[in-house]
Amino acid sequence: MKGILYVISGPSGVGKTSIIEGTLKRVRNLVFSVSYTTRKKRPNEIEGKDYFFVDESTFKSMIERDEFLEWAVVHGNYYGTPKKFVEENLQKGFNVLLDIDVQGAMTVMKKVKDAVYIFIAPPSFDELKQRLIKRGTENEIDLQRRLEDAKKELSYIPKFQYIIVNVNLNESIDQLCSIIVAEQLKVERFIERLGEYRIFEEGGKADARCGA
Ligand SMILES: Nc1nc2c(ncn2[C@@H]2O[C@H](COP(=O)(O)OP(=O)(O)O)[C@@H](O)[C@H]2O)c(=O)[nH]1
Ligand SMILES: Nc1ncnc2c1ncn2[C@@H]1O[C@H](COP(=O)(O)OP(=O)(O)O)[C@@H](O)[C@H]1O
Secondary structure, eight states, X not given: OOOOEEEEEOOTTSSHHXXXXXXXXXXXXXXXXXXXXXXXXXXXXXXXXXXXEOOHHHHHHHHHTTOEEEEEEETTEEEEEEHHHHHHHHXXXXXXXXXXXXXXXXXXXXXXXXXXXXXXXXXXXXXXHHHHHHHTOSOHHHHHHHHHHHHHHXXXXXXXXXXXXXXXXXXXXXXXXXXXXXXXXXXXXXXXXXXXXXXXXXXXXXXXXXXX
């Protein structure tokens, strides 16, 4: 039994965290991979839930020990996905969700062929700016940098399989749930997991381990 890897990317402030939180509450059998970062913790963030906050030397020694599935420098800080967590959960049959930047998504694309790639886009550049200002977690310099980086990030959209334009949060959560479930219902994935099913045996039932 092998789970599905879902990769979510999109510019800072677009609503990735909000959409993911809403989705995790609604979809069964789905786990979020908490990344490591050297970024400073925001007051509302929880160690081990939002990120594992580490210093640069700890992060670099993790790179040397090959502990990341992927890592990248994003808006001036290091971010990385713990390889062991992702591999173990996929192996156990859980579906795993990553919130990583476009560079990280490109790395995963080379390593994990059957992952699902979803880009979250803003309705407009102005709206993105307003959301970042309203969130109030960045100083002026960091905010400008994130908006600058957003322009480059949007150019990666054609490399993704799905796009959600986050106008209305609840609709975006619905759309992410739909993508997650639809992928699980693909015949090619069903056949891969056929060993898990007993529907063709007499008295058997369809115990599909899928989502919402
Ligand atoms: N490559 C990579 N990017 C990550 C990882 N974790 C988070 N990111 C990305 O880093 C960027 C900044 O995240 P964050 O500092 O939480 O700011 P926010 O996106 O404004 O909430 C976002 O694009 C995240 O998707 C990771 O493990 N690897
Ligand atoms: N559809 C939406 N409409 C308006 N505001 C939103 C929407 N989705 C998220 N937000 C708000 O925008 C801000 C950025 O969202 P967040 O989830 O932190 O984005 P990201 O994780 O992509 O940086 C937050 O204050 C959040 O409440």
